[in-house]
Amino acid sequence: MSEGHDLEVDREKLKEVGIELDPSKRSGTFLQRDQEVKTFATFFEGLEVMSIRDAMKKYEWVKDYFWKVLNKEQDEFTREADSEDVNGYFIRALPNAKIEIPVEACLYLHRVKKQKVHNIIIAEEGSELNIITGCTSHPSAIGMHIGVSEFFVKKNAKLTFTMIHSWHNNIEVRPRSAAIVEDGATFISNYILMNPVKLVQAYPTAYVHRDAKAIFSSVIVALEGSTVDLGSRAILREKGAAAEIISRTISKGGRIFARGQIIGEAEEVKGHLECKGLILSEKGEITAIPELIAKKPNLELSHEAAIGKIAEEEIFYLMSRGMSRDEAVSAIVRGFMEIEIKGLPEALKRAIDKAIEDIRGAL
């Protein structure tokens, strides 16, 4: 098989996960296949996009960012990622740079048994950075993706990170990520899973400092044969810190564990957790595990969790407006997945809407 032919196959697949490879729509681009970085470029001043290996060559200090938020001894997967042949991306917005047009980064799994990735993302003080990252695999691939990501959102910076996954049922996925959200900064993390997949297991964590904010949103669909164990955790470390965790999970035969945890370590912090699940198949299973941990008296943490099937009353209501049963069900499912994510740039919003539309189409 020629290299050119390979790329053709890739491009269609990449579009599914929001990767355009079009400089007019993106501020920077990065593409890694297996352990090899195929391409990277930046089209904006104040933005750096390169492979993590190049970044280490360019900057002496990059190595200090390795395993700074995550513990490399956390589990067998982090240990595995801590290897010689690791690759990944380095994306950095320089101080006060406003990079509204998204950077795209793609990790493509093709021939290796284990794709090992270590990413470092830095939004320097006062900067604004938007990233779409798409992870996908070749239909013939069999293996595991271990993706370590460490995020540094510095004082008053804003980082919006949207991850769209589209794997195949031979792939096991173990993202390991954590973020430091410094004073007055905002970290928005969106996750969209397009199936099938053998297993996705992740529990990204944000450490939120004074007057900073972390928002996690996820839309997950698990088809038969898929297991998705996903949570988001926010640790509110200082006064004024806030977190919001929202998830919408749909099981169409797959098993889902929807976790969420907000830990209030300081006074006057605020957190809300909302996980809603919908079961569309007899074989499906959803377990919602929301956790709130308060370590100080004067703080405000809340959660709401609900799992159910589609209410017949809602179907009847829409049918009484002339919809067929199928139309009514799909309208309700669409509505269920509609989550309002505030403060998103247009391009990112479009990419997310398109990804959700694709999931709906597949249902």
Added chain:
Amino acid sequence: MLRIVNLSVEVDGKRILKNVNLYIKKGETFALFGPNGSGKSTLLNAIMGNPAYKIVGGRIIFKKTDITNLPPDERVKLGIGMAFQHPPKISGVKLIDVLRYCARLSGRENMIEEFAKKLKMTEHLSRSVNMGFSGGEVKRSEILQLMLMNPDFILLDEPDSGVDLENIAIVGEAIRELLERDKEEREKSGIIITHQGHILDYVSADYGVILYNGKVACVGDPKDILNQIRKNGYEGCLTKCLKDMI
């Protein structure tokens, strides 16, 4: 237009309607009275085809078609429409999307904006249907949906309950128009459930019916019935009704 023959309906295994017979001609509007739990909403839901209301006996004939076992959307195509007393809130399904469906069969797509203005619902179009709507907004939204559907037979489940005077006026005017009450030759028919009868100040009805214990207990002039209920309660009204019939 609508003929209900010996209709018996169960909800959760409990018999609510018992051998109900009703015949409503083209152009006629019925006001339906009865104490709580007498089966008024059950009758409307059974006519609309709500699967939670199980028809265990009898028939519903609409425009000469037996609709007893038709799904709700097929009944809509034949020209039946309903305004709900407590419609469900559906997260993420916007009012405007529902309205587009309502207008699809009647071909009234281009009238959505005009009607929304009339019912003062323009601000609600992009909101999830019924989510956080006030009592009056729910009623206005229901009537707006019916106006876009333009059904021949209209089921109205307490369009005046929990609604302030200003909203009753808006809703009442719209229903009068829907039922063509100002026309001499009417094509539209309907059933209005009302407790207080406020809606009847805006919409005249041809007949009043009292449902009692799951049965049609009395048919007569709607204003007389309402006055009797106000004066003597349902029991007193029924006693008088029985006397009049003899």
